[in-house]
Amino acid sequence: MTKDSAEKSKELIREETYKEIVTNELERIGSGGAFVWTLFFLCVTPNILNGFHVSSYTLLGYLPADKWCNVPELGSTNWTLEEKRTIVEGNTTTNGCTIKDWNYELLSTKTYDEARIYTMEMLASDQPPKEIECNKKGGFIEFDEPDGTFVAEWELVCDRSIQRTSAQMFVSLGKFFGSFTFGILADKFGRKTSFSLGALVYVVSSFICTFTPWYNLFLVGRFGLGAASSGLFYAAFTMIVENVCLKHRSWMSIAFAASYPIGMIFLAIASYLITSWRYLQLTLSVPALLLIFNCYLLNESPRWLITKKRYAQAYKIIFKQRSHYEIEKTDEIISTNTKKEMMEKKPTSLWVKIQEGPLKQFIALFATWKVRKLILTSYFMFCVSSLSYYVTALNAANLSVSRYLYVAITGIVDIPSYILPIILLKYNGRRPTTMFLFILTGTALLLVLVMPSDWIISFAMLGRFGISATYSIVTLYTAELYPTEIRNSALGTCSTWAHVGSISAPYIVDILGQLGWYIPTTICGCCVFVAGLLTINLPETSTVKLSDRIEEVPSESDNTTINTSGKKSENDKY
Template sequence: MAKQDNDEEKASSSSTTTPPDHLLKALDELSEGSKFLWIVFCLTFTSLMFSGMQSMSYVFTTEIPPHWCEIPDLITANWTQEQIKNISSKDKCNKYDYDYEYLSQLGYEAALNYVKRLGKRPNSSSCDSFSYGNTDRSSIVAEWNLVCDRATDRANTYMALALGKLLGAAVFGVIADKYGRKPTLVIGIIMQIISGPLSAIVPWFWGYMFLRMVTGISLSAVGYPALTMLTEASGSRNRQWLGIAFNIGFPVGIIMLCGVAMFFYSWRQLQMAISIVTLILLFHAWYMPESPRWLISQNRRKEAEKIVTKFYGELEETTAIPMIESNDDNNKKDLINGDGPIKDTFVKNKLMGFTIIYTNPELRSRLFIMWISWLSSSISYWALALNADNFTQDRRIYVLIMALTEIPAYILPSIMLMFMGRRQAGALLYLIGAICLLCILGIPKTNNNAIMAVAVIGRFCLAAVYGIIILYTSELFPTVVRNSAIGTTSVMAQVGTVSAPYIADLLGAIAWWAPSTICGALALVAGLSSLALPETRGRPLADTVEEETAPDREGVSFRKCC
């Protein structure tokens, strides 16, 4: 009788054992190396190249030509540019208030003698309009007079792109999770194909600003789902190096931009050239498969199976796997049935992580330090990239060198973390970058080669540290608040991106050394403050706040900075 009961128990246990999921098994095999994986990688890699081209085109399309006040009376009298500047210009933005109709009748030589006899210069006033010197490249600056009182509008054009990226990441991240990676990608591709060429032909400045924001939104709508699709398509063995290779697509796009800029000297032609090639993304919209893992997570197994069998072949027959309703699914049903307020649940879910962090002194200290780290890294990365005006006369060479050094900067963190902890590696890169950038203060402005060499080394270090602080942030916080911590630090990075053109352009116009000095000071603060953080190398991730703040785990201590 006992034997019979035992046999029945085994039979019952066998019947409740979850059958093998041959769909997931086949997908795991594809993710370790297959035609499917390489198609996803190639399509995602090329999509990021266009992001690099659009993001750095600002350096070429906003070049500031020599400018001075336009004097219509002297132009009508056929005076040369140099003659007009000698008589009228107080500086680039102001003119002397002479009677220019009278001076035009005298002629240049007589007018010059007349001015000398007056002795004292008259009052000055700001320019009503501008004349521009001959340059090899046309820019939006000359077309829309983005100089002097309107110099801020020049930086605003990059701010519009950066703000668009921020909005795109916030909106399309949610859309990609709810409606799928591929639909989001397709929407971004359509937006990019439309907004890019239109920004090359729009005759109004406000229209150009709007289209740059739309382009920024489209870059996030394409870039973030692409990275997610690559992550979900790759196995644990390939995920790290594929992630690094994916990021290299950005500097590769910048290198291509430098090549295109050699042939197109009009900003409209350049913008059209780097925009029209985005038609290639139509192939992405057609050939990029939806993420099978996302389809499976949405219980759309037949669609996932169709994609997997296309690359894997026929699957073994799998016993139907029951759909398991998650707590989120039950919550959604309650909300649909009116059993819970949608707004209250959404707000509670979003604010819970922030509340936990802000009410815990240890986690709050860590978050504040990581805010400094992400902000300084972002400002330094972009401010130095956009600071070509103060470092060199040849923009193509400057941007090309920055892009070429960025490629090994993505690889360096992986090598460093094999031998060092996160805290040591991050602090070392910050401090080396800070020293290089602050050393620029002691280099004469005329020594362009030395300035550029030191700036490139500094930016290389601060670009490399990105790979470390992303990993470090995820390890410093427990699972219950990890996403909230990464979300807020990412926002700080976007704040740095939006701020960068104002630091590079407006402060750089006042003092050529100001952008690099600010970046160096921020990097120094970030490097020293990161030394106060606990080391996370080799320790298991914590799931709860209690585990992370337990007495046996290291905490924040500013004594370690000394």
């Protein structure tokens, strides 16, 4: 049979029937089997890579334990390093950033004992030497671990120390930009398109960070890693939520989030074994090449295709064969197409084109009062969750442990925090579980005010445990609140507000923390508590199907009643 004859032999059916056939089969294969497990594996593995790079700052950019100013004029002497530092630094307390303004050419002609006597006499005189910056005498900073951190390679200390912080700031800015951009791209062009573009940026940025000889280009690579991590995370997470049945959706979405701390544990192990930051960066970059296989094997989200009325493509993915159906063109469809063609012929302004193009999904987030209330509440929950997560992480950094152990402990603490929501969601709905964890976390952070000083770090880690558990449910809950046509845009813009919180966290800790050690945790505790109360305005999503259109979004008063018999209705199936 030729291709033309095969096209002619297709069965004509109504669009509603076509959609029902594809949707029913998606619900069937989404309840378990090869489709579900393949999708889960392909989506969860990239998030382990996110745990590598996004958390690598602590181990790639740590401050060396010791540094000093190397003055070239003293290179010709036979003094030991300790003797040189004694003469150069004198009674300064800047650890090599500033030195004494001696005549080093004169000192280089003396023995150490002679130079020591000379400098002591000068310090006791009426005109002691001034302190000057190390490079003013042609000196340069040396480190005890020159290969272990990029701080040593680019001398990001002293007056350039703020540039060290930029390495983490650029990751946060990248995530801020990427979460918004990739979210809209995923809704407009597809989940796989967004995922593939994120994977490309991720691979390129990883190797830029590995091989660049310039710090500014290194920052560009860090920005790309942050942006790409958002593109990978939210596209993959959305595909799991959209195409897996309710029975597996809860634990799979939380297990997806739990893969992030697994990456952190691997990062700690790798950094302990590899002492050079360049080789460590390369070790973290090579696994990113596996994303090529993910992009090749991953299919487009069938539910997104259904929403875009691309039923033939969805049919091919779900049934693993070409569709033998064709939509029957009714008078209503013909009339709609005619109106659409007439609208396209009408001249439109640039603003209208922008509204109907790049900003269409974003504008849809504020289209109705119900969606507007959901999105504003979600923005606040994400911002508060991220702010509290990073504030508790910064407060807990006072633990007297090695950096390797600290990163590993952080990952280990996060894993059980993702198990708790699975247990809670098994017996409760999304709304009561989210409210409970928010209020519990807020209470724990506020209790820091009345706890003895010995318990502060413990409660900081408890707060991290609680907010990690809350964060995983908030992400799942938010994905279920919004219809398919704007789901990724909602998650993307929510993530943007989350990174407003993560960018603000260090300033709250450093600036407000100087005014009072309790202020950062008190702010977070109050905000988290308010977020818990705001969840009252959200509808329950665990007992209803995912909506596809904005018109189908339920309100808190439209919640489906849960059967007291313990049996699930047909609506509980997906």
